[in-house]
Amino acid sequence: MTVQLPRFTETPAAVRASARVLVTADRRLVGDAVSIALVSRGFDAHSTRLPVTTAQILDLRRTLAGVGPTVGLLISEVTDAAQLRDVTAVITGVALGWVVLCGSAPGPAWWALEDAGAARVLPDTTSLDGLVAALQADGPGQKVDGRPSLLGAEQDRASTQRHRDLAHQLERLSAREMQILQALSGGCSVKAIATTAGVSEGTVRAQVKSMLRKLECRTQLQAVAALRQANEWLMG
Secondary structure (H helix, E strand, C coil): CCCCCCCCCCCCHHHCCCCEEEEEECCHHHHHHHHHHHHCCCCEEEEEECCCCHHHHHHHHHHHCCCCCCEEEEEECCCCHHHHHHHHHHHHHCCCCEEEEECCCCCHHHHHHHHHCCCEEEECCCCHHHHHHHHHCCCCCCCCCCCHHHCCCHHHHHHHHHHHHHHHHHHCCCHHHHHHHHHHHCCCCHHHHHHHHCCCHHHHHHHHHHHHHHHCCCCHHHHHHHHHHHHHHHCC
16 A cells, blocks of 8 residues: 655644544554644544454544544555455444545445445545545545446346345454454364464364354355455455
8 A cells, every 4th residue: 555645734724624533554654654644734643553353442442432533544455355354343343434545446345345334435545635635524425436236237236235245244253253264265274273373273163163153154165265255356
């Protein structure tokens, strides 16, 4: 993901932003750079690493309670189901008007972010002026043209809905369950996963069982196929 830092320009008091902005990114240095750029435009911006686990999200909610920002800026590539799960977990877990800078091209990943409740979805090539405008604006998020579900063919609509349902199921996985699914997809055995994580095979099998239930799959092979299908769809 590229971030273009602007030249410092003093923002006139008449248009100076009053919003407090939480900037969170899967790459901390990117979040810090964008936060500094927003401060140069008069925002009260603070950067943090993207929370992934339920505990991290709860910690962030407690930190923000009472003195929280008025808007959130989330920066992530969102090029696969694992990244989508992490981003949507934050959007749904932390009650802010989230603007998302997305590394993927407009398409299925953007639709999923809208469905999760993102106020606005923008490409990571958005200029600082464009980002400032988005953070200050009210109203619904940017819509993505060309959704197959808006076309006339019933088959396209049905196919798109199946993939979106699958994406929603993957979003329900915990961070650990998604890690296990990715490892299984990469050819790792339950024993190897347990050894790497330093836990018992029984613990991993219990997590696999929970994962299968959430994905409505009977076998690990079906779950792996579901992940690959979702990734192919998200990549458009």
